[in-house]
Amino acid sequence: MIYPWQGQLFGHVMQQRDCLPSAWLLQGPAGIGKRDFAWHLAQALLCEGGVGDAAPCGQCAPCHWFKAGHHPDFRSLGLEEEAPSETSEEAQPPRKPSGQITVDAVRALEPFLQAGTHRQGLRVVVIEPAEALNLHAANALLKTLEEPPAGTLFLLVTPVHARLPATLRSRCRKLPFPIPSREKARSWLSAQGVEDPDLLLALAGGAPLFALRLANQEGSARPQWLKQLADPAISLPQLSESTTKWPVSEWLGWLQRWVHDLLSQKLVHQACFHVDLASLSARQAERADLAVLLAWERQIRAARRLENHPLNPRLLAESLLLPALSMR
Numbered sequence: 001m002i003y004p005w006q007g008q009l010f011g012h013v014m015q016q017r018d019c020l021p022s023a024w025l026l027q028g029p030a031g032i033g034k035r036d037f038a039w040h041l042a043q044a045l046l047c048e049g050g051v052g053d054a055a056p057c058g059q060c061a062p063c064h065w066f067k068a069g070h071h072p073d074f075r076s077l078g079l080e081e082e083a084p085s086e087t088s089e090e091a092q093p094p095r096k097p098s099g100q101i102t103v104d105a106v107r108a109l110e111p112f113l114q115a116g117t118h119r120q121g122l123r124v125v126v127i128e129p130a131e132a133l134n135l136h137a138a139n140a141l142l143k144t145l146e147e148p149p150a151g152t153l154f155l156l157v158t159p160v161h162a163r164l165p166a167t168l169r170s171r172c173r174k175l176p177f178p179i180p181s182r183e184k185a186r187s188w189l190s191a192q193g194v195e196d197p198d199l200l201l202a203l204a205g206g207a208p209l210f211a212l213r214l215a216n217q218e219g220s221a222r223p224q225w226l227k228q229l230a231d232p233a234i235s236l237p238q239l240s241e242s243t244t245k246w247p248v249s250e251w252l253g254w255l256q257r258w259v260h261d262l263l264s265q266k267l268v269h270q271a272c273f274h275v276d277l278a279s280l281s282a283r284q285a286e287r288a289d290l291a292v293l294l295a296w297e298r299q300i301r302a303a304r305r306l307e308n309h310p311l312n313p314r315l316l317a318e319s320l321l322l323p324a325l326s327m328r
């Protein structure tokens with residue numbers, strides 16, 4: 001499936017079906033539907049019942065094989081083997097980081113790439129999240145792309161394309177995914193039954209599938225936790241304890257947006273993300289030193305790069321929450 005904000009992009013890509021690259025790099029922020037787009041595109045390119053640039057017919061034999069997960073000319077590489085569900089896959093909670101896509105996984109594609117295709121001469125491989133390719137895996141893939149097997153299309157999907165080696169990126173045709181318009185995102189969220197799409201879109205930086213996931217989990221936890229950050233009665237150990245109840249990626253995301261809000265309050269008197277707590281961030285920003293905020297933001301950004309690696313959540317929380325105490 002694709003989303004209402006992707007129709008034009010899909011048409012644009014399908015128009016290039018007669019001059020396909022060896023690899024497309026689908027890049028853009030998380031939570032806007034790149035993964036679902038990649039699978040939809042793969043199905044459309046393998047479909048034999050559609051007309052021209054249309055969406056997959058859903059009726060032909062290849063479409064049925066694709067949906068059942070055994071189209072002979074399709075493979076996917078990822079951290080999990082499962083195909084996206086009918087509903088928005090990216091709206092599900094983030095998967096437990098299980099590490100990397102290894103060189104063995106890339107090499108295991110070789111028999112598939114060397115054998116003849118079964119149907120119309122096109123083979124499609126989706127790699128997602130592409131930034132999970134470790135260095136050896138990326139090098140092996142680069143070798144393949146330097147001498148690409150005929151009729152083979154790789155779709156690499158990533159929210160952080162800068163983490164892929166430049167050599168690999170240079171072998172891919174770029175397909176940038178912009179943040180959808182607020183209007184389209186809002187009406188799609190409303191159609192999903194989300195009651196406060198504007199707040200959730202603000203929290204999600206405009207990414208609708210991310211906003212939907214927040215809607216499914218957004219209780220009182222986030223605002224309460226942020227109020228604790230600002231509450232002088234809550235000690236650092238207490239704060240760390242309540243923080244480590246959540247996965248690192250979860251609270252780190254909240255904290256990063258909070259610090260962005262503090263910076264933005266400091267500079268332009270406006271909150272961008274936690275708009276429901278704008279008066280709190282305004283008060284905190286008044287007491288905050290700009291240099292401290294900038295250093296805090298850098299510290300969080302560095303921690304985010306490591307959030308998928310084993311680390312001591314308690315120590316991490318204590319070091320990252322410490323600057324909050326100076327603003328109470």
Ligand SMILES: [Zn+2]
Pocket residue numbers: 047048049050056057058059060061062063
């Ligand atoms: Zn079809």
